Amino acid sequence: MSENTALTPFRIDIPQADVDDLRNRLARTRRPAPVPGRDDRADFSRGIPPVYLEELAEYWRDGFDWRAQxxxxxxxxxxxTVVDGQTFHVVHARSADPGATPLILNHGWPGSFVEYQRLVPLLTDEFHVVIPSLPGFGFSTPLSGTGWELARTVEAYAEIMTRLGYERFAAHGTDIGSGTTGRLAAVHPERVIGTHIGxxxxWLGLLGDKFPYPEGLSEDEAAQIEAVRAEAAAERGYLAMQEHRPDTIGAALTDSPVGQLAWIAEKFKSRSGAYRTPDETVDRDQLLTNISLYWFTRSGASSAQFYYxxxxxxxxxxxxxxxxxxxxxxxxxxxxxxxxxxWKAIGHWSEFTEGGHFPAMEVPELLADDIRAFFRGVS
Structure with missing residues (x-):
């Protein structure tokens, strides 16, 4: 029997009982005993600062309006739509211009389609925007089974674009989304107009692993790269856990909203000039909307499976x-x-002094301008 290729309209409607349960759990949070000297809300040297986490959790409980978001x-x-047995959630923001270029936006972890919320209206003048959620993320849950890794996901994304009637399309991605973007182009070059990576x-932390070291570095330059690599390595604890023990961390993330909050919010801190807390880097309500999505859909556990x-x-x-x-x-x-x-092989290379790891949330205007500039040159 062939698979049902229907596109089923979807509307977000979290049951009120789930919203109430979140607030009740936040009110009953069992916090760790305070450690003297850990009272700097911007000191992320040991992870998310307890004083900052408590402040953010209180706002999530008493100030955040899920229904408005x-x-x-x-x-x-x-x-x-169901592809290869897996349900995928897709946002489809059509341009008023019927001849606009289809553009797939690929998110990573701990992002979601919410990550692109501010970017979409800046792009629909020129693009039909499509945002699929990775399997196990957001409303692309529950997982239909094991085996949903990046390559299988890319084939599902290509099928989704076919179902939408988009034979040729552009692609953008950050984080894991850069991997889906790049693989789409590699395995479907006849369909992908161009790829834009944020x-x-x-990424310097990938040197020696995914990319070779540059030749002819001075001692000072080598030290600069090693400093970035060391900092990146210090932040990879979550990666090892999700790649090797997703069930273990998944149990904690599914049961504790503050655990889920800490696990994700820490990744949104910024080092743009000086350390800034996550909600000084991105909008607090958008950050908590993203985290709420993980909580309500139990994606903390299932998204970790994607890494494994x-x-x-x-x-x-x-x-x-x-x-x-x-x-x-x-x-x-x-x-x-x-x-x-x-080798200067990348024809379009832009550098910005701000924007961080989540540019669609931090600097959507800069990102939108760069996406438009690049695709105008290749369309």
């Missing part, structure tokens, strides 16, 4: 492609291009 998300057309200096599957798939996540590619580097580092594109 839910209504904003429902302003966009959404649907679900990245930051954390991809890490154990044996598939090379970095693939070469002849499709035109553009990179936008946010919170740039002086050695980024020399390290990541020493």
């Amino acid at each position: 839910e209504a904003r998300l429902n302003e966009y057309e959404q649907f679900t 990245c930051d200096p954390r 599957e991809s890490a154990h798939s044996g598939i090379d996540l970095v693939m070469a492609s002849e499709v035109p590619s553009g990179w936008a580097v946010f919170d740039t580092h002086p050695l980024m291009r020399r390290a990541m594109d020493p």
Whole structure:
């Protein structure tokens, strides 16, 4: 029997009982005993500062309005569709211009389609915007089974674009989304017009693993890169846990909203000039909307499975492609291009002093302008 290829209209409507349960759980939070000297709300050296976490949790409980945020998300057309047995949630923001270019926006972890909430209206003048949720993320839950890694997901995304009637399309991604974006171009070069990647200096931490070290570094330059690599390594604890023990961390994330809050909010801190807390980096309500999505859909556990599957798939996540590619580097580092594109093979290379790891949330206007500029040059 062939699979049902229907696009089923979807509207977010979290049961009030779930909203009430979240508030009740937050009110009953069992907090760790305070450690003297850990009272700096911006000191993330040991993880998310307890004093800051408590402040954010109190706002989530008493100040955050889920229904208002839910209504904003429902302003966009959404649907679900089943591909290879898995339900996928998709946002489809059509342009008023019928001839606009289809553009798939690929999110990563701990992002979601919410990550692109502020970017979408800046793009629909030129693009039909499509945002699928990764399997196990948001409303692309529950998982239909094991085996949902990056390569299988890319094939599902290509099928979703086919079902929408988009034979050719553009692609943008950050974080894991850069992997889905790049693989789409590598395995479907006849369909992908171009790829636009958003990245930051954390990518220097991939040197020696996914990318070779640049040649001819001075001692000072080598020390700069090693400092970035060391900082990136210190933040990879979550990665090891999700790649190897997703069931263990998943149990905690599903049962404790403050645990889920800490696990995600820490990743939104910024080092743009000086340390800033997550809600000084991105909008507090947008941040909590994203975290609420993980909580209500139990995606803390299922999204961790995506890391496990991809890490154990044996598939090379970095693939070469002849499709035109553009990179936008946010919170740039002086050695980024020399390290990541020493041959100047990437035709469109932009660098910005701000924007961080989540540019669609931090600097959506800069990102939108760069996406438009790149695709105008390749369409």
